[in-house]
């Protein structure tokens with residue numbers, strides 16, 4: 217049984233870097249972790265002199281190979297400071313290497329909050345932005361829309377700033393384009409060295425957990441609540457779907473004891489899923505029974521907690537993930553096809569498959585660009601269970617309706633296919649060619665996804 221740790225990347229004694237899902241590893245030719253911008257600039261200069269390509273890594277929580285850096289790998293783990301807190305405008309400016317957890321701690325200090333977040337907070341803010349990391353709720357923005365300005369270090373070592381242009385910060389078209397391109401840019405335009413976040417006043421959420429049938433869940437997906445947050449966990453082979461919903465409330469925190477929470481989140485969920493993975497590999501026919509037992513263990517309950525405690529679920533168990541953003545109307549059918557693909561291929565998948573909803577985003581390469589979306593997700597204990605055939609089928613179903621993959625999760629799409637899915641693709645690639653004419657920020661994954669410069 218693998219370890220139950222939240223670590224993203226793991227670095228072995230011989231310098232091999234391996235990502236969260238343990239599917240992708242590399243031994244970079246050169247590794248750098250500068251502690252200031254001059255140091256970062258020097259790394260770029262030396263890379264240019266050697267003709268070496270540069271990939272920034274965050275915490276390694278992408279399931280796919282977007283962070284794989286065979287040549288020069290740069291980490292911003294020492295560029296993780298809180299640079300400025302503007303309480304009048306509820307804005308925090310942080311360095312690109314700051315983790316969501318470090319930012320969350322600072323937000324708490326000032327009774328502020330993220331407007332929304334995903335399931336974990338181990339990622340770096342720049343990594344989370346760069347792949348379009350999102351949460352759930354029709355009015356709940358992804359990180360890309362919670363950012364009002366950022367600074368990018370380009371391949372020549374210069375730093376450019378771009379922002380949302382609100383209030384006194386007027387901007388021209390060039391800056392507007394850079395902002396819309398850079399917020400979700402996979403490290404391909406430059407290195408995000410600082411980010412200004414628009415926070416909101418801290419809030420509590422009333423969370424309800426329940427188990428519903430597949431039909432009920434698909435009906436809910438077809439017509440989701442206009443406000444609040446909704447997460448649906450479909451499980452292959454069984455009719456039960458685990459559902460959580462949350463709404464803002466002025467009520468005080470009201471939840472189980474810390475021990476009760478630990479038992480629910482760590483023992484039942486993480487150790488439960490870990491054990492199910494072991495059994496699923498050895499005795500696949502037991503998967504439906506295991507999943508039913510897991511669903512039976514979920515107690516319907518309503519609790520009130522602070523925003524972050526409701527959003528975050530400590531998911532340590534090693535897994536791999538698939539997630540496509542499809543237009544809202546196509547959500548239910550894509551979930552149906554994903555479940556059929558896994559079930560028809562008899563994949564021993566004993567893991568909840570998270571489906572979420574999200575508003576339209578304006579960053580050019582955000583998978584929810586321009587449309588309200590359903591995020592159709594699946595996950596599996598990793599490594600060791602062969603799911604690729606089923607996920608290729610599910611990918612085909614999502615792409616057929618214009619679905620776009622999460623940039624940090626499993627997919628097999630290349631630049632030609634992706635170009636058809638994004639209306640501003642050519643604008644992005646033109647800007648990339650102008651900002652990084654030598655392809656300094658390329659990598660094998662970027663060559664495949666965006667094309668080689």
Ligand SMILES: Cc1cc2nc3c(=O)[nH]c(=O)nc-3n(C[C@H](O)[C@H](O)[C@H](O)COP(=O)(O)OP(=O)(O)OC[C@H]3O[C@@H](n4cnc5c(N)ncnc54)[C@H](O)[C@@H]3O)c2cc1C
Nearest residue numbers: 274275276277278334335339340342343349350403408624
């Ligand atoms: C357990 C788990 C739960 C997750 N939950 C969610 C969720 O709820 N919602 C969701 O949408 N996603 C989720 N993800 C996916 C995750 O948020 C993204 O993959 C995210 O990119 C990881 O951030 P990171 O810091 O680990 O970046 P990495 O994985 O290290 O890097 C990702 C990309 O960001 C680029 N990058 C990193 N730093 C910089 C920088 N300073 N400048 C420019 N580019 C940079 C890298 O080059 C790479 O292309 C989850 C992943 C895991 C493992």
